[in-house]
Amino acid sequence: MKYAVQVEGISKQYLLGSEVVVDQSFREMLLGAIRNPLRRIKRLKGTDDSQERFWALKDISFSVKPGEVVGIIGGNGAGKSTLLKLMSRITAPTEGQIRYQGRLASLLEVGTGFHPELTGRENIYLNGAILGLTRREISDRMEDIIEFAEVKKFLDTPVKRYSSGMYVRLAFSVAAHLAPDILIIDEVLAVGDLAFQQKCLGKLKDSSTDGRTVFFVSHNMASVKSLCSRIIYIEDGKIKYDGAPETAIGKYLSAERLGSAHWLDKDNNCKYVKEILIKNQHGEPSEILQFDEPTTIQISLENIDQPGMTTAVRFTDDFGNILFTSWDQDSLKEVPSEKSTSKTLSCEIQANILKPGKYTATIFVRYIHSLNKTRQEEVNLEVTISPEHCVINSARAGIIAPVLKWRLLS
Incomplete structure (x- = not known):
């Protein structure tokens, strides 16, 4: 059988330790090797006991046929991005190998594959040349790329002056229209607006x-389910499930939900989110909430040191459909003191909205990391809406069940 991609027993190991310095200059690396040549030799041989070893991926194997659309899901730190970097040949696996049939293009982060000093047009030609296309072949596709990206006005401007949204629009358009045989897309599409995301999914x-x-x-999960015919669910660097989208999403959501109305970061796994309370209308923590009562989510944050930090609450059903997302910026008027490194927020969800059933409440903090790249920290909790006091038939069509005001006018 012909395969587009074959991943055979790949593993990726990283060294952890306070003495590992990233972004060293060549001079600093050379001086370090001269001052302590023995440690340098040990590191190269993998025998330096002063550093902890961490397996980001362990024994991953799968094969994908031409024309398959494969979703890769998992929690933060599960190993998804590491897998995509290995598949994109950005870094090499510690063990195993990956085989390809055809040309490969990837879109992993905002600005990946673009030279900031070149214009949008020049970067299109650069990316096409990397894929092995002739200048004529790239020129034949130029109008389609420009039209899809909606950046014609800025095409001859250096991309370092583009916003993150413009970056993503052009990068996706280039990757999609230069016709690679294998296309790898990471979470980067989340940067674009909703209309463009839908446009990308259609493409x-x-x-x-x-x-x-x-x-x-x-x-x-709704986007993954609608687009993919197969999903690979990764947890702790290993494949937990590979198969039908509905089953994979169900396993992922069940594993991610903590199922507690009072969550505390006892093990310091999170830098910012430290405590979450899900309260009923009486102010009591409760995992089971009433349909006809408002719900309050209280979030305590610490170590607030990042610019542009925002907090959100998102509710998702068991099929991965997003019911709503609410940001603190939507209605928050109070501003904490600039000297404050902690704050507590509350978000009230009105009564008579959510149908009886189980939901995943995702609380996440998003901030600008560097070069306009966003990062986020999230916690998922299980919430149950009781069928008691519900005036809506559970079989009624629709994801939510708001009780709207009706009046007889005549």
Whole structure:
């Protein structure tokens, strides 16, 4: 059987330790090797006991046929991004190998593959040349790329002056229209607006019908389910499930939900989110909430030291459909003191909205990391809406069940 991608027993190991310095200059690396040549030799041989070893991925194997659209899901730190970097040949596996059939393009982070000093047009030609296309072949696709990206006005401007949204629009358009045989897309599409995200998902579906293989990573389970015919669920660097989207999403959501109305970060796994309380209308922590009563989510944050930090609450059903997302910026008027490194927020969800059933409440903090790249920290909790006092038939069509005001006018 012909495969587009074959991943055979790959593992990736990283060294952890306070003495590992990233972004060293060549001079600093050379001086370090001269001052302590024995340690340098030990590190190269992998025998330096002063450093802890961490397996980001362990014994990953799968095969993908041409035309398959494969979703890769998992919690933060599960190993998804590491896998995509290995598949994109950005870094090499410690063990195992990956085989490809055809040209490969990837879109992993904002600005990946673009030279900041070059214009949008020049970067299109650069990316096409990397994929092995002739200048004429790239020129033939230029109008389609520009039209899809909606950046014609800025095409001859250096991309270092682009916003993150413009970066993503052009990068995706280039990757999709230069016709690679294998396309790898990470969570980067979350930067774009909703209309553009839908446009991208439509383009990815078209690509799969043309016989291209697509790997898609997202925390939006509804998008993954609608786009992918197969999902690989990764947890702790290992494949937990590989198969039908509905089953994979169910396993992922069940594992991610903590199922507690009072969550404390006892093990210091989170830097910012330290405590979450889900309260009923009486102010009591409760995992089971009433349909006809408001719910309050209280969030305590610490170590607030990042610019542009925002907090959000998102509710998702068991099928991965996002019911709503509410940001603190939507209605928050109070501003904490600039000297304050901690704060407590509350978000009230009105009564008579959510149908009886189980939901995942995702509380996340998003901030600007560097070069306009966003990072986020999230916690998932299980919430149950009781069928008691519910005036809505559970079989009624629709994801939510708001009780709206009706009046007889005549």
